[in-house]
Amino acid sequence: MLSRKTAVKVGAAISALAMLGSLAACGSSKATTDSNGKPIVTILVVKNSNQTKMADMSWTKDLEADCDCSIQWKEVSDDQWGQQKNASLAAGEISDLNIRAFNPDDAARNSSAFEQLGNDLDKLPNVKKFFKEQPTAKKLVTVDGKVTVLPSSRTKGFLASGQHFMINKTWLDKLGLSVPKTWDDLRKVMQAFKTQDPNGNGQADEIAFNPREMNTGKIGDWWSPFLMMNSTGIATYFNSGPSQQGIYVKNGKVANWMQTKQFRQVIEFYHEMVKNGWAPSDWVTVKDDKYNARNQSDGKTAKVGMVFGWDESAFGSYGSDLANQYISIPIPSADGVSAEDTVWDGSSEANRYEDYHMSMSANAANKDACLKVINLLYSEKYSIQQLFGSFSDGYVKKTGAHSYKVTEKFHKAQDASKIPALEDRLAGWVSDDVTVEGDRGMDHVANADKPYKEQYSHYDHTKDLMPIYVRIGESDQNAVANNNTALFNYAIPVVSKWLSQGGVEDDSQWNAFQENLKKYNIDQNTEIWQKAYNKYVK
Known part of the structure; x- marks a missing residue:
C-alpha cells in the first residue's frame, strides 16, 4: 500500500503528464528521423500572443534547410507556460530545444534533465564568439561554473533602462x-x-x-x-x-x-x-x-x-x-x-540581456542536429531575422556587411499585432559591430534614456x-522565496493602505511595520544577497 507521501508524488507526476499533452515529448534515447531520413528536432517556443505562428515565419524554413534536419515547432503562450512549466520539469517532459522557457536556476535545480551547453562550445562557435565579445552575457548564465542555459543579447541600442x-x-x-x-x-x-x-x-x-x-x-x-x-x-x-x-x-x-x-x-x-x-x-x-x-x-x-x-x-x-x-x-x-x-x-544591462533563451534536453535524440540548430540561431543571419522577421518576406533588409534596415512592412505588422518575428524572445545575439536602422523600439528607448546620462553618473554601477x-545558491533560493511569500503577503497590504489612505507618518505604525519585517526574515534575505554579492563581485 502506498504511503500518503508516495501517493501524492505519484499523483503529481500523473497530473503533470496529463497537463503536458500539448507540449513536446521529451527526447528519447533512440534516434528519430522523418520520412526522408533527416533527424527530427523538436523546439518549444514560449511566445507572445501578438506573434504569428512559427510556420508562418519564412526564416524557420531556411533554418530547417541549413541544419538539414526536420524541425517540429511547439508553441505555448506565457500564461499557459506559467501553469505548465513546473509540471514539465516534474514529469521530465522537456523538448529537445526550448526558447525562453527555462532559466539557469531551473536547470540548476534539475541538472540531470538539461544538456550542459558550456561543454559543447566547440560545436557552438557562434555562442563562443558571443561570450568572448560580451562576457557579461556569459556571467549572467554561469551557475557554479557551469553554463546550461544560453542568454540573448539584442542590439547595442537596447543598452538602456526600460524604465x-x-x-x-x-x-x-x-x-x-x-x-x-x-x-x-x-x-x-x-x-x-x-x-x-x-x-x-x-x-x-x-x-x-x-x-x-x-x-x-x-x-x-x-x-x-x-x-x-x-x-x-x-x-x-x-x-x-x-x-x-x-x-x-x-x-x-x-x-x-x-x-x-x-x-x-x-x-x-x-x-x-x-x-x-x-x-x-x-x-x-x-x-x-x-x-x-x-x-x-x-x-x-x-x-x-x-x-x-x-x-x-x-x-x-x-x-x-x-x-x-x-x-x-x-x-x-x-x-x-x-x-x-x-x-x-540602472536596468540597462538587464534590458539588453536575458538569461533564459535557449536550453536543451539532456535526452535529446539527435544531439548533433540540436547543436547545429543552436549554432545557426546564434548566427548573425538568424539572430537578425528572429528579431525583425524574414529577409525573404521584406521585413528587414541587409544594407551592408553588418548593417540592416527594418522596413515599414514590419512596422505595419507590429501595429496590427501580427508580428512575424520573436523580437526580444530571440535565442540569439547581435554583435556590437552590427548597426540596425529603423528599429522603432530600439530608437525610442535609446532616445528616452538620454536624459538620464547625468543621473547615471551619480553612482557606481x-x-x-x-x-x-x-x-544566490539553490538552498538560499528556497529560503528567499519562502521568506518573500510571507513577507509580501504581510507588507503589500500595509503599504497599499498607507499609499491610498495614509498612516505611514504615524511612528507607531511605522515602527510596528519595521518589527514585523524582521519577523518575516527580511534580514536573512539581505544576508543571503550580501553573501552572493561578495562571491560574484571581485
Missing part, C-alpha cells in the same frame, strides 16, 4: 511651466495639471500623475511607483532581479529599502498626491486595462500628465498625436536631496547596484 519618467511636454508649454527638477517643482506642476485645464476641453478630467498599480507579490516591478526611490538617491533596477524585492546596494553593502526612511518618504509623497487629487484615489489597485485606458484616453485628447513607462508608446502608437506630446525627463530630486545625489534606475550576474 522612464514621462511627462506631457505639450501641457508644460501651454501652462508656461518648466520641467520639474525637485519634488516641490513637481507639486506645482501637478497642481497646475489638475486645475488649469491643460488639455483644453473645458472639463476637469486631467490626471496629473498616473502611477501603475502595486504588484501584490513583490514591492517593485516594471514601471513601479517605487521608481520614485531614485529621487532619494537609492538606485533601483526594476527590469529584473532582487531590486523587485527591495534589495539595493550602497558602497558594496547590501540592504533592503523597505527598511529605510527614504521608503517612508516616498510613501508619504504618494499619499500626498492622492489627498490633493493629483493621482487617482484608486491607483493602487487599478488593473492594467483601466490604467492603460487612462493613459491612452480616446487617442486624441490627453488625460494624463505623467507616468512611469517604457517610452511615449505608453500613450499610443509611435508617431501618434497623443504619444508625440510626451517626453522623458530626469527624475526630480526628493525633498532634502541634492541633484548630485539623485540617481536613476557595481558598488551601488547589484550586477545582473549575481546569483
